[in-house]
Amino acid sequence: MTDKPVLQPGPNHPITVDANPSRVVVTVAGKVVADSRRALTLREGNYPAVQYLPIEDVDRSLLERTDTSTYCPFKGDASYYSIPVGGERSVDAVWVYEQPHQAVAEIKDRVAFYSDRVDSIEEHPAA
DSSP: OOOOOOOOOBTTBOEEEEEOOSEEEEEETTEEEEEESOOEEEEETTSOOEEEEEGGGBOGGGOEEEEEEEEETTTEEEEEEEOGGGGGGGTTOEEEOSSOOGGGGGGTTEEEEOGGGSSEEEEEOOO
């Protein structure tokens, strides 16, 4: 068994994590799955920005852990959840880095959602 590579963000693959001052609300099948004023916005390379929400701000009764896992050399091992109320479209819709690499330690125990597997991920600017 070989060790997984760990890559550091740099000029060719920048990663930033910043506090999002907006309220972030995620819905699936008419239900609010997450509602947070403590989201972090992760920007990575040329990928779209991703909102990472504290697991405490997620209705965990709507999530179902799956056996799916992936590895990112910049962030680490990700585990996944499905949202059964969303049907087949919402399988593995949510991911979490429970032990992220040090470069992105802020996202530990925060979840992110695939925008095409939920109804909406809305940002409401702070009043």
